[in-house]
Amino acid sequence: MAKGIWVIVEQSKGTVRKVSLELLSQGRKLADEKGEELVAVVLGQGIGSLAQQVAQYGADKVFLSDDANFANYTTGAYTSVVAKLIRENEPSLVLFGNTAVGKDLAPRVATRVGVDVAVDCVGMESDQEHYVVLTRPIYAGKAFAKVAALSARPIMATVRPNSFPVADPTAKDAQVINVAPEIDANDLRAILKDVLAQASGRVDLTEANIIVSGGRGMKGPENYGILEELADCLGAAVGASRAAVDAGWKEHKFQVGQTGKTVSPTLYIACGISGAIQHLAGMGSSKVIVAINKDPEANIFSVADYGIVGDLFDVVPVLTQECKKLKA
Amino acid sequence: MNIVVLVKQVFDTEAKIVIKPDGKIDDSSVTLIMNPYDENAVEEGLLLKEKLGGEVTVVSVGTPKAQDTLRTALAMGADKAVLVSDPALEGADDYVLAQVLAKAVQGINPDIILTGRVAIDYGTKIASRVAEAMGIPQVNTVTKIEVNGDKAVATREVDGGSELVEVTLPAVFSAQKSLNSPRYPSVAGIMKAKKKELKNLALADLGLAAEVVAGRMKILNYYLPPARKGGRIIPGEPAQAAAELANLLRTEAKVI
Numbered sequence: 367m368a369k370g371i372w373v374i375v376e377q378s379k380g381t382v383r384k385v386s387l388e389l390l391s392q393g394r395k396l397a398d399e400k401g402e403e404l405v406a407v408v409l410g411q412g413i414g415s416l417a418q419q420v421a422q423y424g425a426d427k428v429f430l431s432d433d434a435n436f437a438n439y440t441t442g443a444y445t446s447v448v449a450k451l452i453r454e455n456e457p458s459l460v461l462f463g464n465t466a467v468g469k470d471l472a473p474r475v476a477t478r479v480g481v482d483v484a485v486d487c488v489g490m491e492s493d494q495e496h497y498v499v500l501t502r503p504i505y506a507g508k509a510f511a512k513v514a515a516l517s518a519r520p521i522m523a524t525v526r527p528n529s530f531p532v533a534d535p536t537a538k539d540a541q542v543i544n545v546a547p548e549i550d551a552n553d554l555r556a557i558l559k560d561v562l563a564q565a566s567g568r569v570d571l572t573e574a575n576i577i578v579s580g581g582r583g584m585k586g587p588e589n590y591g592i593l594e595e596l597a598d599c600l601g602a603a604v605g606a607s608r609a610a611v612d613a614g615w616k617e618h619k620f621q622v623g624q625t626g627k628t629v630s631p632t633l634y635i636a637c638g639i640s641g642a643i644q645h646l647a648g649m650g651s652s653k654v655i656v657a658i659n660k661d662p663e664a665n666i667f668s669v670a671d672y673g674i675v676g677d678l679f680d681v682v683p684v685l686t687q688e689c690k691k692l693k694a
Numbered sequence: 695m696n697i698v699v700l701v702k703q704v705f706d707t708e709a710k711i712v713i714k715p716d717g718k719i720d721d722s723s724v725t726l727i728m729n730p731y732d733e734n735a736v737e738e739g740l741l742l743k744e745k746l747g748g749e750v751t752v753v754s755v756g757t758p759k760a761q762d763t764l765r766t767a768l769a770m771g772a773d774k775a776v777l778v779s780d781p782a783l784e785g786a787d788d789y790v791l792a793q794v795l796a797k798a799v800q801g802i803n804p805d806i807i808l809t810g811r812v813a814i815d816y817g818t819k820i821a822s823r824v825a826e827a828m829g830i831p832q833v834n835t836v837t838k839i840e841v842n843g844d845k846a847v848a849t850r851e852v853d854g855g856s857e858l859v860e861v862t863l864p865a866v867f868s869a870q871k872s873l874n875s876p877r878y879p880s881v882a883g884i885m886k887a888k889k890k891e892l893k894n895l896a897l898a899d900l901g902l903a904a905e906v907v908a909g910r911m912k913i914l915n916y917y918l919p920p921a922r923k924g925g926r927i928i929p930g931e932p933a934q935a936a937a938e939l940a941n942l943l944r945t946e947a948k949v950i
Binding site for chain 1: 708709731787789812816820823830833835851852855856860870914918919923924926935939944
């Protein structure tokens with residue numbers, strides 16, 4: 367009988383990523399309901415102290431592999447170890463963050479152990495018949511699907527950051543099991559040659575609580591400075607619409623929408639964005655949407671909780687000043 | 695260089711999603727296009743062929759309508775196309791699609807397999823799955839590929855930066871938008887495409903066992919997100935409105 371709810375934990379330089387804490391928090395609730403254990407899988411180098419951290423967020427057991435092979439994420443090494451652990455322990459459910467790592471790893475591990483994986487889930491409900499029912503956006507959020515696994519186990523899912531709240535940590539210990547870094551020779555045919563960090567110290571778009579985004583109304587790449595200033599004050603990430611990316615003002619990695627990133631921040635501030643259907647698909651699940659646009663007929667106002675009809679070049683700098691006052 | 699590009703036919707990005715009374719998604723009045731990221735994969739295949747020689751074969755699993763998408767790829771310059779179409783694949787999950795694609799591709803014996811980083815309809819990330827099904831390495835979300843003999847170095851976009859990954863070929867690469875700018879099919883290309891080989895295969899032709907194509911997951915139902923209502927337009931001069939907005943975000947929405 368398959369047992370256990372697993373979270374494949376992502377860490378960077380000794381800190382657990384927020385999305386992993388969200389999954390542990392949600393996993394804890396489900397584990398209590400099912401009467402099963404919550405298990406964290408932590409791979410990395412110099413990560414001994416993380417076992418305590420994941421225990422505080424609910425893990426009963428930690429599979430830990432502290433090894434030079436895991437200093438950086440590589441598909442092969444991680445797949446070898448995670449797939450082997452799953453085969454040996456047969457968990458009920460395995461959760462990954464829908465991050466660069468999760469998106470690369472989960473489908474590979476799932477195929478190896480012979481199951482499917484529901485990607486980019488935004489909801490998860492306990493279910494008598496199917497164990498869990500997962501909610502995933504399709505067409506980038508223009509519609510949603512409720513999906514369930516048939517008889518194959520484990521059930522696997524990648525979960526979008528910001529889908530579940532992080533619970534308060536509690537004093538708690540976990541059983542730590544050290545895992546040997548056994549990697550199949552066939553998994554060593556991709557070698558990580560170099561890691562190039564991005565210069566921007568900003569939070570990643572997909573994990574940001576607040577996003578300030580600019581579209582065609584920005585008029586040019588030189589004007590993004592005013593959005594950067596507002597973002598600095600709010601601790602926000604900066605995004606762009608497809609119009610701005612197609613015009614070459616921002617790189618594609620900043621694009622929010624169906625052919626860019628799908629985001630669910632607490633606050634999304636759309637500046638000079640008309641609100642094309644493919645853009646709305648990418649940010650429609652934001653909790654609060656603010657629209658600043660000169661055109662009172664702009665479609666973005668039909669989804670915005672707060673709107674200002676006006677020139678963003680007049681409005682945004684004042685908003686930044688007000689933000690600074692509030693934060694002072 | 696034997697190059698295979700996996701493409702998928704999807705709804706146009708401007709399409710509105712309508713759920714029919716029977717609970718299925720209405721595909722009768724939408725424009726169908728090649729998955730935008732797959733266009734980048736086709737382009738990269740063509741660029742690699744121009745540089746290294748060889749042949750580009752585009753492969754898809756879909757309904758007979760997907761022939762149009764394969765013809766588009768042929769018009770861009772691909773040499774041959776294969777469509778796997780079978781009523782038994784209706785509603786197939788991604789596990790199954792990957793098994794079918796891997797089987798279809800294995801016969802072509804490729805050095806390089808390219809596809810889009812994600813399908814914009816169901817969010818499918820097929821590259822990792824096909825690579826695993828074929829037992830070969832993958833590099834996802836690539837912005838650059840350099841082939842050197844039996845190895846390739848790819849730049850992979852990750853959260854907060856990028857990585858350089860070296861793989862031994864054959865390997866699967868999934869394209870990020872910034873990999874290249876896909877070409878438009880020329881009129882001559884469209885004419886030529888009509889005469890190029892487009893092979894139609896059913897599951898039986900691939901010799902796949904029924905258990906391989908048995909789904910692992912199923913969709914219980916679809917629903918549309920609750921329609922957002924336009925909220926409040928804050929009146930006044932820009933400065934006044936912006937100050938009021940900041941106040942509302944703090945005291946009413948409690949988000950800053």
